[in-house]
Amino acid sequence: MNVRSFLADGKEHQDATRRHLLEAAGEVFSELGFRNATVREICHRAGANVAAVNYHFGDKETLYLEVLRHAHHKALEKYPLLLDAPESASPEEKLKCFILSLLSRIFDKGPNSWHGRLMSREMIEPTHALDSLVQERIRPMSEVLWGIIAEILDCPPTDERVVASAFSVLSQCVFYKHCRPCVGSLFPGLLPENEKGVARLAAHITDFSLAAMRGFSSKNRGKKR
Numbered sequence: 001m002n003v004r005s006f007l008a009d010g011k012e013h014q015d016a017t018r019r020h021l022l023e024a025a026g027e028v029f030s031e032l033g034f035r036n037a038t039v040r041e042i043c044h045r046a047g048a049n050v051a052a053v054n055y056h057f058g059d060k061e062t063l064y065l066e067v068l069r070h071a072h073h074k075a076l077e078k079y080p081l082l083l084d085a086p087e088s089a090s091p092e093e094k095l096k097c098f099i100l101s102l103l104s105r106i107f108d109k110g111p112n113s114w115h116g117r118l119m120s121r122e123m124i125e126p127t128h129a130l131d132s133l134v135q136e137r138i139r140p141m142s143e144v145l146w147g148i149i150a151e152i153l154d155c156p157p158t159d160e161r162v163v164a165s166a167f168s169v170l171s172q173c174v175f176y177k178h179c180r181p182c183v184g185s186l187f188p189g190l191l192p193e194n195e196k197g198v199a200r201l202a203a204h205i206t207d208f209s210l211a212a213m214r215g216f217s218s219k220n221r222g223k224k225r
Contacts, residue, residue, distance in 0.1 A: 003040040020046040025053075025067045030118040034064050034127045059203050068122065071115040072137045078112070079104040081144055091151040092210060098145055099173060099209075100202035106177050119175055137153050137221045142166065162215055163211070172205045 024046035027039045039060055057063040082089075094216045106116045122130060143157070150157040153165070170203040174214045176183060176191060184191050192198040 001175075007108060013138065014056075017046070017048050017052055021035070021048060021052060021056060022031070022067055022070045022085045024048075025063055025133045026071055026118055028116050029067055030114040030121060033121055033125055034060075034129075035125075039063075061128065064127065065132060066128055068118065068133050069137070070119050072133070074112060074143070075108070075115040075119070078108070078110075081141060089194050092206075095169075096146075096154065096202060096206040097149070098148060099169065099205050100199060102170075102173050103176075103198050103202050103205075105196055106173065116177075119173070123174070124178065149213065152210070153216055165213060165216070169205065169209050172208070176201065 024151075025037070025042045028042050028045060032041075037060075039053045040050055044054055046052070051062065053063055054140075057066060075118065079101045081098060081101055083093055083097040083101050086092050089097070106120065108116050122133070126165050146157040146162050149169075150159065150162045153159070153161060155162065180191060192201050
């Protein structure tokens with residue numbers, strides 16, 4: 001084996017170890033939270049030496065931030081922000097796609113379902129990493145939603161009604177995740193258990209939100225007269 005092949009194999013091995021650590025850490029962090037998760041458990045699940053986290057990431061805090069970034073990227077890769085909505089789609093259709101994408105990420109039951117669980121845990125139990133996550137990932141996504149709602153309300157994205165409406169839309173989506181035990185106890189059939197259920201919930205939240213926004217628009221027209 002020549003030197004170039006040796007170095008290539010070494011880099012490939014390091015890259016694989018790094019990926020395994022990210023995946024294992026994601027599962028551990030989503031189950032136990034940042035504070036209770038241990039580097040030893042993460043390395044054990046990744047099949048890596050206990051010193052691997054320090055080698056690849058420096059410390060547990062940096063690893064956690066990288067896991068959040070990784071989870072966010074992979075979730076959007078599977079469920080793009082506006083799914084397959086064309087550029088020419090109406091703002092109402094884009095809103096529906098945005099909501100469906102968000103709910104699909106939240107309730108994903110695939111092999112990487114820890115992505116949604118981890119993001120939800122970070123919202124409930126925020127860590128030092130949240131500020132970076134907001135600026136790097138969440139704000140750009142929020143600006144897309146603000147733009148859609150601004151178009152629906154026919155007003156600037158900075159209008160307080162746009163921001164309030166956006167948070168109302170997002171609140172409806174995360175409610176079904178964070179209040180799942182209570183909702184499931186009160187109305188067992190209301191929680192989405194499959195893709196069809198997620199689509200049904202997305203349609204309801206979209207219709208409900210659009211009805212409220214039309215009310216805002218009607219008030220605006222009344223003021224203009």
